[in-house]
């Protein structure tokens with residue numbers, strides 16, 4: 001096994017659809033491990049709109065993204081899903097045949113997972129930070145310019161400039177200011193689009209002189225790239241230059257299909273083509289559900305992804321238990337399903 005993890009199914013993506021797939025697989029005695037690039041579970045619901053109300057989840061007249069994620073996690077608890085966060089699935093090798101597929105999924109951390117089926121529930125693909133249009137910014141990336149705080153200690157005693165006015169920008173300015181040499185927040189407006197509590201706290205720190213606020217935009221970077229020494233800020237009335245070791249731009253995230261484009265799967269634009277009977281891709285044993293899948297009439301809605309998960313699970317049962325017949329059962333009346341759910 002060479003340290004590889006073995007499981008029945010690897011689900012790539014811990015968004016709402018990947019989470020619900022655990023439930024549908026669990027009812028059929030199929031175990032799953034989930035991989036996600038993000039440090040938190042919940043996909044778009046948790047990352048992009050945790051506080052926004054959703055009105056079209058059956059049975060919930062209104063529920064926000066965070067609560068939906070929490071409820072899904074509660075619902076799948078009986079099936080003991082294993083999460084591997086902060087890793088990107090990058091490769092898939094076929095180890096079996098079309099009749100008895102088997103795969104090795106590898107990630108950018110060097111981890112490898114062996115399984116009978118793979119479910120790609122990767123939404124719009126991977127979230128990538130939006131790069132501001134500052135000349136030569138790429139040359140500084142990874143050193144003078146960083147898009148996430150991976151190790152807080154790397155910021156100790158450094159001159160740090162944060163660009164942006166949303167939750168990430170404010171939260172990191174507030175979190176890091178006690179350990180940095182200087183903290184400057186650059187934003188093109190005096191107003192911020194962050195939670196009122198963070199805005200209040202930030203304004204207090206600016207008033208106390210602990211965080212410096214610059215109204216404007218970062219226009220230029222200087223220093224021997226990738227090492228950054230200063231940033232030039234463009235204001236309405238001119239420019240100013242500030243000493244800066246690390247610039248953290250927080251301008252939100254965009255979605256990229258990422259490695260799936262190289263997996264030999266039939267694609268439609270940036271989505272993966274599936275059939276509507278099993279939600280299997282053009283490679284037997286690899287399924288695609290939720291926003292990443294495409295078929296005529298596909299709607300990028302959470303409820304559609306839930307339906308797709310249920311149908312994919314039926315076919316996956318055949319791959320995991322080729323000799324077992326699958327009986328269709330209702331959770332309301334099947335004592336065997338209720339036992340699995342821990343309610344009997």
Ligand SMILES: Cc1cc2nc3c(=O)[nH]c(=O)nc-3n(C[C@H](O)[C@H](O)[C@H](O)COP(=O)(O)OP(=O)(O)OC[C@H]3O[C@@H](n4cnc5c(N)ncnc54)[C@H](O)[C@@H]3O)c2cc1C
Nearest residue numbers: 013015016017036037043044089122123125290291301302
């Ligand atoms: C602002 C907003 C409002 C919305 N409102 C509604 C609504 O009211 N009703 C509704 O039904 N839908 C709504 N949606 C759409 C809904 O959020 C999506 O349909 C849903 O999130 C899709 O779920 P998913 O699990 O397929 O993918 P996602 O939620 O996108 O999750 C995919 C996960 O896969 C991970 N991933 C991607 N690539 C890899 C990789 N290579 N390796 C590891 N992990 C990977 C990502 O990090 C992500 O966490 C809204 C979307 C937005 C942005």
